[in-house]
Every structure is written in C-alpha cells, then in structure tokens.
Amino acid sequence: MAERYSSFTPGGTGWLLQRLTAAFLIVVLAFHFFLLHFVNHAADVTFAATQARMENVGYFLTMVLFLVTAAFHGVNGVYNALVNQGLTGTRKKVVFAVLTLAGLALVAQGTYVALVMAGWM
Amino acid sequence: MSTQRQKQPDEPETQEAPTDQEMKAEASPQQKRLQRKREQQSAREASADEGEPEEETVHLKVFRYDPEVADKQEPRFDDFHVPFEKGMTVLDAVMYARDHFDSSLTFRHSCRQAVCGSDAFFVNGKQRLGCKTQISDLSQPIRVEPLPHQEVVKDLVVDMDHFYEQMHAVEPYFQSEDLPQGELEEQRQSRENREKIKMSSRCIWCGACMSSCNIAAGDNQYLGPAAINKAYKFAMDDREEEEIKEHRLRILEQEHGVWRCQTQFSCTEVCPKDIPLTEHIQELKREAVKKNLKFW
Amino acid sequence: MYEHDVIVVGAGGAGLRAAVAAHEAGADVAMVTKLHPVRSHTGAAEGGINAALREGDDWELHAYDTMKGSDYLGDAPAVETLAQDAPEETINLEHWGMPFSREDDGTVSQRPFGGLSFPRTTYAGAETGHHLLHTMYEQVVKRGIEVYDEWFVTRLAVTDEPDPNDRTCHGVVAYDVQTGKIEGFKARKGVVLATGGPGQAFDHTTNAVSCTGDGQAMAYRAGAPLEDMEFIQFHPTSLPSTGVLISEGVRGEGGILYNDEGERFMFEYGYANNSGELASRDVVARAELTEVNEGRGVNDEYVHLDMRHLGEERIMDRLENILHLAEDFEGVDGLVEPMPVKPGQHYAMGGIETDENGATCIDGLYAAGECACVSVHGGNRLGGNALPELIVFGKRAGYHAAGGDLGEAEIETGYADDVEDDDTDLPITPGEAGIEPEGVAADGSGQVTDAAGSLERAVEAERERVDHLLEKDDGVQHSEIRSKLQQAMTDYVNVFRTEEGVKKALKIIRECRQEYQDVYVADPSRTFNTDLQHTIETRNLIDVAETIALGALVRDEFRGAHWRKEHQERKDDEWLKHTLISWDRGKPSVWYRPVILEGEEKTYEPKVRSY
Amino acid sequence: MSQSYNRGLIEDFGRWKEFSAGMWAWIFHKFTGWMLIGYLFTHIAVLSSSLTSPEAYTTTIQGLESLFIIRVLEVGLLAVAVFHILNGIRLLMVDLGVGLEAQDKSFYASLIITGVIVVASVPTFLDGVTF
Ligand SMILES: Cc1cc2nc3c(=O)[nH]c(=O)nc-3n(C[C@H](O)[C@H](O)[C@H](O)COP(=O)(O)OP(=O)(O)OC[C@H]3O[C@@H](n4cnc5c(N)ncnc54)[C@H](O)[C@@H]3O)c2cc1C
Numbered sequence A: 001m002a003e004r005y006s007s008f009t010p011g012g013t014g015w016l017l018q019r020l021t022a023a024f025l026i027v028v029l030a031f032h033f034f035l036l037h038f039v040n041h042a043a044d045v046t047f048a049a050t051q052a053r054m055e056n057v058g059y060f061l062t063m064v065l066f067l068v069t070a071a072f073h074g075v076n077g078v079y080n081a082l083v084n085q086g087l088t089g090t091r092k093k094v095v096f097a098v099l100t101l102a103g104l105a106l107v108a109q110g111t112y113v114a115l116v117m118a119g120w121m
Numbered sequence B: 001m002s003t004q005r006q007k008q009p010d011e012p013e014t015q016e017a018p019t020d021q022e023m024k025a026e027a028s029p030q031q032k033r034l035q036r037k038r039e040q041q042s043a044r045e046a047s048a049d050e051g052e053p054e055e056e057t058v059h060l061k062v063f064r065y066d067p068e069v070a071d072k073q074e075p076r077f078d079d080f081h082v083p084f085e086k087g088m089t090v091l092d093a094v095m096y097a098r099d100h101f102d103s104s105l106t107f108r109h110s111c112r113q114a115v116c117g118s119d120a121f122f123v124n125g126k127q128r129l130g131c132k133t134q135i136s137d138l139s140q141p142i143r144v145e146p147l148p149h150q151e152v153v154k155d156l157v158v159d160m161d162h163f164y165e166q167m168h169a170v171e172p173y174f175q176s177e178d179l180p181q182g183e184l185e186e187q188r189q190s191r192e193n194r195e196k197i198k199m200s201s202r203c204i205w206c207g208a209c210m211s212s213c214n215i216a217a218g219d220n221q222y223l224g225p226a227a228i229n230k231a232y233k234f235a236m237d238d239r240e241e242e243e244i245k246e247h248r249l250r251i252l253e254q255e256h257g258v259w260r261c262q263t264q265f266s267c268t269e270v271c272p273k274d275i276p277l278t279e280h281i282q283e284l285k286r287e288a289v290k291k292n293l294k295f296w
Numbered sequence C: 001m002y003e004h005d006v007i008v009v010g011a012g013g014a015g016l017r018a019a020v021a022a023h024e025a026g027a028d029v030a031m032v033t034k035l036h037p038v039r040s041h042t043g044a045a046e047g048g049i050n051a052a053l054r055e056g057d058d059w060e061l062h063a064y065d066t067m068k069g070s071d072y073l074g075d076a077p078a079v080e081t082l083a084q085d086a087p088e089e090t091i092n093l094e095h096w097g098m099p100f101s102r103e104d105d106g107t108v109s110q111r112p113f114g115g116l117s118f119p120r121t122t123y124a125g126a127e128t129g130h131h132l133l134h135t136m137y138e139q140v141v142k143r144g145i146e147v148y149d150e151w152f153v154t155r156l157a158v159t160d161e162p163d164p165n166d167r168t169c170h171g172v173v174a175y176d177v178q179t180g181k182i183e184g185f186k187a188r189k190g191v192v193l194a195t196g197g198p199g200q201a202f203d204h205t206t207n208a209v210s211c212t213g214d215g216q217a218m219a220y221r222a223g224a225p226l227e228d229m230e231f232i233q234f235h236p237t238s239l240p241s242t243g244v245l246i247s248e249g250v251r252g253e254g255g256i257l258y259n260d261e262g263e264r265f266m267f268e269y270g271y272a273n274n275s276g277e278l279a280s281r282d283v284v285a286r287a288e289l290t291e292v293n294e295g296r297g298v299n300d301e302y303v304h305l306d307m308r309h310l311g312e313e314r315i316m317d318r319l320e321n322i323l324h325l326a327e328d329f330e331g332v333d334g335l336v337e338p339m340p341v342k343p344g345q346h347y348a349m350g351g352i353e354t355d356e357n358g359a360t361c362i363d364g365l366y367a368a369g370e371c372a373c374v375s376v377h378g379g380n381r382l383g384g385n386a387l388p389e390l391i392v393f394g395k396r397a398g399y400h401a402a403g404g405d406l407g408e409a410e411i412e413t414g415y416a417d418d419v420e421d422d423d424t425d426l427p428i429t430p431g432e433a434g435i436e437p438e439g440v441a442a443d444g445s446g447q448v449t450d451a452a453g454s455l456e457r458a459v460e461a462e463r464e465r466v467d468h469l470l471e472k473d474d475g476v477q478h479s480e481i482r483s484k485l486q487q488a489m490t491d492y493v494n495v496f497r498t499e500e501g502v503k504k505a506l507k508i509i510r511e512c513r514q515e516y517q518d519v520y521v522a523d524p525s526r527t528f529n530t531d532l533q534h535t536i537e538t539r540n541l542i543d544v545a546e547t548i549a550l551g552a553l554v555r556d557e558f559r560g561a562h563w564r565k566e567h568q569e570r571k572d573d574e575w576l577k578h579t580l581i582s583w584d585r586g587k588p589s590v591w592y593r594p595v596i597l598e599g600e601e602k603t604y605e606p607k608v609r610s611y
Numbered sequence D: 001m002s003q004s005y006n007r008g009l010i011e012d013f014g015r016w017k018e019f020s021a022g023m024w025a026w027i028f029h030k031f032t033g034w035m036l037i038g039y040l041f042t043h044i045a046v047l048s049s050s051l052t053s054p055e056a057y058t059t060t061i062q063g064l065e066s067l068f069i070i071r072v073l074e075v076g077l078l079a080v081a082v083f084h085i086l087n088g089i090r091l092l093m094v095d096l097g098v099g100l101e102a103q104d105k106s107f108y109a110s111l112i113i114t115g116v117i118v119v120a121s122v123p124t125f126l127d128g129v130t131f
C-alpha cells in the first residue's frame, strides 16, 4: 500500500516557504501600498521621484526582495491551487515548467527595470 | 401496506389473577401505557395511509437512483411524509419510509447509535449521521442525499472503496511486533499521552469529513482528513518508537499528504465525533517541518 | 467460486481475532462479512473487558464469579479457559496499540463491574468495544488478510449424512450485496461463524439492526444444535426511545437508580441488599420492571439513573461518551438531570453449541463470539465477560480451524445416545412450514457427501431461492412479519415469562413462519438490494425466535435471566443441564446435556446467588 | 472520480449556499491570490515603460492614473490585497495552531476590516481624478 507513495517529493519545503514569504510580504506589501498611495499619491509619481527612492540601496534591495518573494509566493500559490484540483502527470510537469519560467522571467524583468530606475543601467 | 393492525392478543390468563408480588395489578401501568402507545400508533398509521395527515408529519425529499431499474436510472427525488415522533432522527424517518412506503429505499445503517459509521448522508446540505441528527433540528422539507464526491451505488449508498484505500494507505496499525510474554507486562503510557490521542481515536470511518472537503474532491490522491487523523493517532502515541514516528511523518509528508490541506475546516465542522481534524492536520504539518529542519 | 483454507464469517471482535489467529497459524484466511468490519456491533460495547491482571486478583476468582453469575449453568472447562486466557489476550490487545485508559503509573485502568468480586474490568473510556474492534481490524490490515466486505452469507455448504455428527462443512454461500452475485466460498480447512447476536428478534434491543442471528440460524439448519437459547439478557439501562445502551460503567462508577418517588429502590425494596445497583443484570432488570409494574415507574415506563453526584470532572474523564449518548438519542443532559432507563434485550447467552476449542459437532464448522455457546455465560452473562470471550474463544476457534492443536476438548458436542430427550407438550408443531423454497441445508439423505457436491448444491439452492424471492410479484413483505415477530417476543418472552405467554408467542411465531411462505421482495434490482437481504434475515429471525421460545417453554424453573412466573425457584436437582435444540430435518427436537461443574482443580458447588 | 451519471449541482461548487465560513475563506483567498499575482505581472509590465525613457514612464503612469476606471480598479486592488493579507494572517495563525476555535469569527473579522479599510481609503484613491 505504502509503496504507491515511495516516489513522492515532500511538499514540506514549498509549504514552509509559502508561509515565510507570506510573513515577509505582510510587512513589505503594507509598506509599499502605504508609501505609494498614501504618502506619495500614485497620480503624482514621476520618474524622478521613483529614481530618488531607488537610488537608496536599502530601498532598492527591499524592492527586489519584495519582487522575488512575491513572485515565488504567487507562482507557488498558483501551482498548489492547480495540484489541489487534481493536476497530475505530464500536464503537471508542463505547468510546473511554465510557471517556473514565468516566475524567473518576471524576476529578471523586474530587477532589470529596477536597475534602470535606479539609474545604474 | 395494510391498514389493519393485528388485534392485540389478550393478556395471558395467568396474569389476570396474580398472586405474587411482581404481577399485582390486573394490567400494570406499564402494560396500559404500552397498550395506549400501540393504539396511538395504529391510529397514526391509519391516518398516514389515507393521505390526510392529521398529526405532525415530516416531509422528506429523498434522492433515488438505481442503475438497473428503468425509472430510477435518471436520478430523482421522492417525497415521503412520515409521522413525527418526539426524539425522531433522520435515520428513524427514512427507516419508517422504507418499512411503510417503499421497501426498495436503500441506505446503509446498523447500530443506530453513532458508532458504526454506516449512515453518513448529505442532509439539508451538510454531511451528517442519520442516526445522530434530530429531525427537530432541521428545517423542512428535509433533503436527504448520498454523500457528495463519491460514486453513488444506489439511492443513498455510495462507494466507500476509495475512502477505505486512503485509510489503509497510512499504515494504520502498530508497527512494533513486541508481544507480551512471561510476566504479562503492558507497555506504559502516561495519562497525558492517552488524553492527547483520545479524540483522534474516536473516528468511526463514516467518511463525512472526506466528502465535505473540496480538496479531497479535486485531488483524488489526497489522503484526506480521516486518514491523516488516523495517522495522527499513531504518530502521537508515545508507545511507538521515534523511528516509526518518522516513518509515519514521511508517509504524511508526501505531496498528496498533509500539505494539500487548505484549512477549509469543513471536515472539522461535519465530523459527528467532534474530532478536531484541522487542528490535527496542522499539528502534523508543523511536526513534519520540525523533523525536516533537524536535518538542515 | 473462491477458495481459502479458512473462511471466517463475520468480522466483529470474534471474527477478527479468529482470522488473525488462523493467519498466524499459517493458514490462508479470508473474512466474509455482511458489513465492513469496522461497522460490526462489537464497536458499540462500552464498559470493558474482564481480566485478572492485578495483584490481589487471580483467574480463579474470575472463574468463580463467572460461574456464580451464570447461575451454575456455565461449563467449568470453558469458564476456566476464559478466566485463564483473558489476561494474556487483554495485554496482547494493549501491545497491538489499543488505547486503554491509564492509571497514574501508566498501567491500564480497571474498574468495578456488576457481579465481580474484584475491579477487573479493563476499559478504554466508555468506548472499549470501539477501540477493540478498530485495533483488531488494524491487525487484519497489517497482515493483509483478505476481507470480502458486504458479502452476505446465506447458507453453509455441508454434507448430507443422516447424523449431523458425521457431517462436514466445506464452505459457505454468500451473496455480494453490491452486485447481487451469488458465489460459493470453499474452505479447505474450516469455516468459523462469528456472526454476533440475534437481538433483532426483539423490538426493544441494544443490538444493531444487523444482529439478526444469521449464524445461529444457518448452523441450526445445517444440523448443529443451538444451546440454552432461552437465556436472553436484558440490560437494565437502555434509553427508552431507541434502546441505546447506557453502560454499566455508570453504575460501576457510582451511578444510582431511583424510582418515580425518588427512592433508591435497589435497597429500599430489598432487591439486592448488598450490591445494590451493582447486582447482576437480571436482578436489576427485574427490579426495574417490578417498580414500573407496581406503579412506581417514571411515566409508567422507566426509572431514573442518576450520575450527577459523581461530579463533572469524573464524568468527563470516564463517562464522557454517556453524556453524548443521552444528549443525542434522548435529549437529556446527564450533568444536570437523571437519565431515563429501562431494560432492553441485550445479549444472547445461548447460541451454536461448541466445545472450548470453538468446534461444533459438524466437522470443519466452528463458532465463536456471541453467536456461539461454549457455555461460559450459562444462565446469565456478567458485564464485561463478552469481550474477553470474543478474543479468547475467537483465537482458539481460528487457530483450531487452521489446523492448530489445542488438545482434546472436555466439552462434548452433538446429539448422542446418552443425552436426555424432552417430552414437553408443545402447543404447535414447530419447524418447517411446508414447501419453503430454501429448504434445509442438509436433508440427511446421505446423498451429497463430498466437498464439490455440497458447495454446488448449496449455491444452486441459494440462487433458486433468491430468484424466487425477486421474481415473485406480490405477497407479504418481510417487514410486516418481522414486526409481528418482534412484538410477540417482547410481549411474551421478555424479562417476565409465563407458560401461557410463551405458548402464545410460539403460536405467533408459527403464524409468522406460515406467512413467510408468501413473502416477496418488492425491489427488483440486484444492486444493493437491502430489501432482499432483510427478507432473508427475517427468515433467520423466525428460526432463532422459535428456539428461544421453545427453550423458554421447556425450562420450568427460574435460573439466571430466565424467569418463570409459575416456577419461582432454581431447580438444581432437575435443571443443572443445558437445553439443546436440533433442527433434525426441519423438525426441531429438544434434548438436554448435563452441565460440567468439575473444574481443573475444584468443583463448583451451586450456591444461592445473592448480591 | 468518475460518476456513473451526472449529479450536476450536487457536486462541486453548485452548493455555494451551503458553504461554511472556512470554505468561503478558502475561495476568497484563492481568488485574491490569483488577482494579486496577475497584477504583479501587469505591474512590472507597466513599470517597464521606464526602459524606453524616463518621460515615457512618467506619462504612462500619470496617464493611467488620470483614468477613473484605473482608480476604481486600484480600490479593487486594495480590497483584494487587504483581504489577502488579513486572511493570510488568519491562515498563518491557523498554521501555528492559534485560535482554531475562532476560525470562522476571524474570517468574518477579515471581511469586515477589509471593508472598513477600503471605504476609508476611497477618498485618498479618488483624489484629484478627472472625468
Ligand atoms: C450496546 C452494547 C454494549 C456492550 N458492552 C459490552 C461490554 O462492555 N463488555 C462486554 O464484554 N460485552 C459487551 N457487549 C457484548 C458484546 O459487545 C457482544 O457480545 C460482542 O461484541 C459480539 O461480538 P461478535 O464478534 O460475536 O459479533 P459482532 O460484533 O456483532 O459482529 C458480527 C459480525 O458478523 C457479520 N455477520 C453477521 N451476519 C452475517 C452474515 N449472514 N453474513 C456475513 N456476515 C455476517 C457482521 O457483519 C459482523 O461483522 C455489549 C453489547 C452491546 C450491544
């Protein structure tokens, strides 16, 4: 009976990371929203102001980390939701690959944008 | 059904002239009461037959399906009006409907006291044990359906094989081969530890929890709350050694094990034995994480 | 057709233990059961398992209590085997992981129970049976024993020799409830019947709807005698509306019975001046009904069981389950009100006659558990003595059926020349009523004597019977017959029995049997046809009810649970013997065999049974 | 699982009326999570306008922000994010085994607080928008 499960991949790591990223995101997401909608109004955003913020290394790193964690959290969340709906076999592998690529692309593009904004590229 | 009640046989002769203590009265209050009860019942049955329910009745809408019988191949709901009695349960009501109106009405039941786990139905939109659900707690008409997310065999009977498979998949048995010898020593277990596993050990395999869980409905391989709870009972039992506990966590940790649970809580809500299923699943997740962190 | 070494019919405590034992003895075992194992009625047992485990207690005391409780109708070899083996079997369950309640030092808890001289009832909360059943099923899963669940066994495949003692059982015929398929199960070594009690013969019972005495009826029709069927235990504390049992544990922990006037009647009226509420079940049940009959019952129906003074903590710790039962099935909160209780049919002391190895007089046919009568309980079973019986004799039967050696049995089985025949005048001719489609399992013609032949015939007969029932378009429905039967048993063969009453019951049973000739099944489907299943069960109930009533009529004395109005004393000179009823080609005959009171070392001298 | 016939609404989500708090929480969390990840992709796409030129960035953002519909969508995004955060906190507590008995109450609390925060921030979000 138990043999059926011998080839499993423990899902524990993903689960734990999902919680850890969530805990981190609570803080940064709140900060992000607050900064860009309440302190500075979104409507008043200009490239210059953005650049001023991005030039600060601490802010830059926080934003990149924000991006990385959010991308992981979001993509992993979507993947889990699909597995919960009974995704299996090849289709599951394909979805996994597509989501990973999308996530990586998102992070790459985002980091590139941030570097440009900071004026370092 | 015949409206004629069999005439009550006269009281045994010997009881009419009792000499001894136990049988003093001509007809004891007990006998009189029984007599009254039967008369009432026959009156009630008679009125139920004539289709003019004078007394309070229960309106049941029961799901019917039989793959073999022409007019039942297309699922339908049948209406039954059953005379209400104080303390009546959903199981009593469907049994009454079966015994008096349609003997082909099919459902599993046995103990009538919430220990055999045969009669979990979908009653008014919730998984419940028929024998443990008072009619008076429900709004009418009462819809009685087979458990969702399981294949229907006939009427209220669903296929439980998959549920049993999942229960078996967690290796639900003591692993150690240690048996008593010579001195007849039992293994020791603290009261606290026994208390810890107490709730988990109450499961009667009714399948209500599994049927209520959306994740189990979507992911067929998900072990499901009942099986995880079964594993919890063993994993938390101090009588088993540490290595065995780790082995148990490995079974639970697989992709379709504890991680699939999305803390929907429906299992906990429907469990007729009040087992805190979600809590147990969550505790196992934490145990599994802890175990993994040890190796890092 | 399926084939195994040992076929165990029924998967309650006795069946599961038998299967594990047979498996350990190296046999290829299969269980055939009409319910999935965990649905068996063993799961309803609440109180506990008697076993002499502790300092200050020993098996001889247990044997003595059991013998006294049985009103000296237990056979000493069986009683002693039970008392000797129970400790090891109980500890064995603990090693298999059964979650017993615990003492501070981590050892298993024991509590006092009615009729015991030492608190030796080992328990797991108020759900001992549930845990026992599940623990044992786990062991069956562990060993990978094949279970055919929801297969309803309808007939034994036995050979046809005129004398049942010469017959051999080669297997069973079962009907797959899910698909309606009828198949033979060949048993190379033996068939163990563990089908539980016949409680459904009564209308107020603590037994499950599935307790229909199938095993007794099948063995009976195959020629194995039924023993001491008149001894039916009525439990003093069942809930009035459903018959759900309130465990004796409540009284063991100190619960008190009151009548409508608030009197503690067990003492006030001198029913049991020493033990009070903890007197033997028959004593308490009669006391309650007497209270009700004399007008001191609550609502003229029941009495009150009060446990409020035990305190919430103690109740939650040991009797929590009782609170739920009272709440869910009677709408009463045991912490704030007393609970209504009345006697309900609870247990059949009698059953298929077996020896202490579980063997019947038919070769290859074994029985264990409530369906059997090794005769440990005699005239009255002590609370907490059925579960040890399941594990002790279940194990022995399974082991023996698998070819294990347990030595020569001391208890004899089967009709023999030295037994005594009965000559009571019966008001009716019991037994077969004309041309029943099913006939007998073995007609004694001596025609079929081989394994293949007996199986083939049995399967054939069963297919015909089912076809007949399904194809017949009108007639009576079984539920009418069943409720008439149950009513008669409850009216006349209950706690208080009179000669007139029992005779009436026999007549009504006879009527039921005749009506059954015309029975039909309205549901035409082969898929999960419970109508068909219940119809076949009703036939079994008729047979079993008849033996109960016959036994109750012929035994004109008052012993144990069997109370006869006209005979208010125990007649040791005449009645230290078992009642046996053989089907004998469709014509029941009653005969007697003396009780064995000589134990290994001592002889149990009948004493007055007072509590 | 294969059904021998279609039980239609009995299965799956057709019984939404009978869903319990925990199930609603699960559905909302799922929905909001997907919205958020969807938004994250769009967001990075919009921000990518800065790659063309600083001016393009400023015009894009300000252009979008001047649209009423965008402002409304932003309020929606806020609602989604706040609910996801609050319910996420609720889930984290559940994971830690805290307050399991109050799981339904904490779900209702998340809903209410989300509502309050969203209503309270409408003025800020719609500030200075032109039609
Ligand atoms: C409410 C209650 C409380 C009790 N409390 C105690 C207690 O505290 N202590 C104690 O010692 N005893 C107690 N007893 C008595 C004891 O529980 C029973 O005597 C015992 O459990 C019977 O077990 P069994 O294995 O013989 O039968 P069961 O557990 O009834 O099992 C019968 C099995 O046979 C199967 N079966 C039946 N007919 C067929 C058929 N035709 N074909 C195939 N399979 C069939 C069923 O599916 C089932 O698996 C209690 C009994 C009741 C009713």
Ligand code: HEM
Pocket (backbone or CB within 6 Å): A018, A019, A022, A023, A025, A026, A027, A029, A030, A070, A071, A073, A074, A075, A076, A077, A078, A080, A081, B261, B262, B263, D029, D030, D031, D032, D033, D034, D036, D037, D038, D040, D084, D085, D088, D089, D091, D092
């Ligand atoms: C701000 C704090 C956040 C918290 C506390 C949080 C919390 C969580 C938690 C605990 C889960 C897991 C649910 C489960 O597995 O049961 C989850 C799922 C998810 N989260 Fe978040 N999250 C946050 C932000 C985000 C962000 C910014 C995004 C988008 C990028 C996001 C997208 C998702 C997605 C897509 C899921 C999967 C939903 C599903 O189950 O279908 N979350 N979140």
Ligand code: SF4
Pocket (backbone or CB within 6 Å): B202, B203, B204, B205, B206, B207, B208, B209, B210, B225, B226, B229, B270, B271, B272, B273, B274, B275, B277
């Ligand atoms: S956990 Fe509860 S709901 Fe699930 S099978 Fe067991 S008793 Fe039934």
Ligand code: F3S
Pocket (backbone or CB within 6 Å): B212, B213, B214, B215, B216, B224, B225, B260, B261, B262, B263, B264, B265, B266, B267, B268, B277, B278, B281
């Ligand atoms: S309903 Fe399902 S998602 Fe988890 S909490 Fe229960 S198993």
Ligand code: FES
Pocket (backbone or CB within 6 Å): B091, B109, B110, B111, B112, B113, B114, B115, B116, B117, B118, B119, B129, B130, B131, B132
């Ligand atoms: S009939 Fe046994 S649980 Fe309801």
